[in-house]
Amino acid sequence: MSLAVNPWMAAGAVFALTALFFPLGAGEIPLNWLDFPGLAILVLGFAAACAWLARGWVAGLPLGLLLVGAVALGGAVALYLLYETGVGGEARLGFWLFIFALWATAWRGLDAIAGFRSLNKSAQRGVDLLVPLIFGCWLVFLWEVVTVGFGVPQVLLPSPSMIAVRLAGSLDILAADFYQTFVKAVISGYLIGCGSGFAVSILVDRVPFLKRGLLPLGNFVSALPIVGIAPIMVMWFGFDWQSKAAVVVIMTFFPMLVNTVSGLNAAGALERDLMQSYGARYWQTLLMLRLPAAMPFIFNALKINSTLALIGAIVAEFFGTPIVGMGFRISTEVGRMNVDMVWAEIVMAALAGSAFYGAMALCERAVTFWHPSYRQRR
């Protein structure tokens, strides 16, 4: 192992040490680190540890976990300073240098953890999950520190803690919105859109002139802008979720159609000849060869549509809706300057969309386990 000094660790030590010489906050009598001797000693210890570890005495996963633990402790110190000592809203160089020290240390820590390789599959899997988790936590922390430290107005960007408080405080409203938009509009529209896209693609495949006649038409419909379609759907199907489901149907139909049509042609010539040599009927070839071969394409469409559907339903609610729904809430709360509520809805939409996409990806892995992109994992 090389004992060269690691630049990130060195930067961590230097930043932490320098931070101690600069004021923490503004005000008539600026706050200094020396006003909190306990914390100052802690930061000094942090700098010393960074300097010591920079030589590479400890490496790999232990180093990574050690550093992440240190950053967590440092983060707690930073949050204490922000909320309990009046540094919040007027943080100065001493505070930010300390944040930079944490940043450099976190970088080195994640680097060490991401480099972890193990033959033990579950250990490797756990560590692989740890990396994005720590990274996400760090980003949220940084968001919190920057918004609170600089005193960013909440209309511009609320801090994560404000969003979380709002989220926890309005679970009943969020649940009602989720039920209205996701369960009613998105799920039903998604099922109808994907189902009809699939059915029509079978028809298109069976009837040659439809391929020439219907595919360009489908292309045309898919090119219609959703903001133009949505008000018309509201006029046709009323204010409730049905009009939103209709928008979702229009958005999801075409990706499914196109993907399935090309998927049905994915089976190789040899494989088709084989079916022909057995005198297989059309539907036998369809079920035993062409649909299984089309599955990677179909799942592609299902994944694309899972995110498209949510966007479609939320945007469609901007154009008339009963007084419930994620899109409705976003458009009204932004008008009332309740941006933290808007963000709470965004968080929920992101969680729901990711979960939906993830569920489709898991199904895909189970169904197309044979595909070269998944094989090696078996």
Place this chain on the structure above:
Amino acid sequence: MTPIPLPSDPGRDPDSEPEEAAGVAADQNRGGVVQARDLSLTFQTADGPVFALSGVDLEIDQGEFVSFIGPSGCGKTTLLRVIADLEQPTGGTLSVNGVPPHEARLSRDYGYVFQAPALYPWRNIERNVTLPLEIMGISAAERREKAREYLDLVNLGGFEKKFPWQLSGGMQQRASIARALCFDPALLLMDEPFGALDEIVRDHLNEQLLRLWAKTQKTVVFVTHSIPEAVFLSTKIVVMSPRPGRIIDVIPTDFPRDRTLDTRETPAFLEVAHRVREGLRAGHSYDD
């Protein structure tokens, strides 16, 4: 594809069933598994017609092992595909098992082994092998039994639950042979089945194929471009030549059927191989 005008072809005409019935009886009396008369196939391409087959006369009897050999483009694969009703001839007559190829295909008279294994990656080996049985509507219990029987026959017992991509190329091709045999067709059509395999595996599979042929008594039609392979396996070698694709020689290989790899060193073997090579050389135009 536009058929060029040629002598009438009752064998391919679905409206002439009575004539065909008479033909069936006559053919069965003669015992020919494959009978071709003046068979031709012309592809119409943008660059003009391509004569893939021209004036092919061929008779294959029950229990024979016949190899088609020739340079690429000589129509050997096309001829096999015409026999399998995967291509339509544009002239001449052809009967397979005494009926037109179309009927032979629908009554599953032949098993076809392709150049590549063409196993479906989403099915395990057992379900790949029983694919034709599933299409024919055979019960699951019987399918499982057949799979075991024929996988044992090609020495793949115990690999039922593996997926094709977990097997080597040679094993995959053996599985595809088991698949072609499992519904017990009278005729086995093999299109360069070992062409993609290395020489050692190929020799081994050739020996296994001979044993299989002796055990099952099938009629085998085998396409290859390897002279030793053709001489080693066949009872009859059909030498073909390109532009137009035609048969230029039919060579019987009458040395004993119980051949081993050492047979390839015997004078009789070398003599036949020499004749095949001469035939190929005579038929090959060296202008390219």
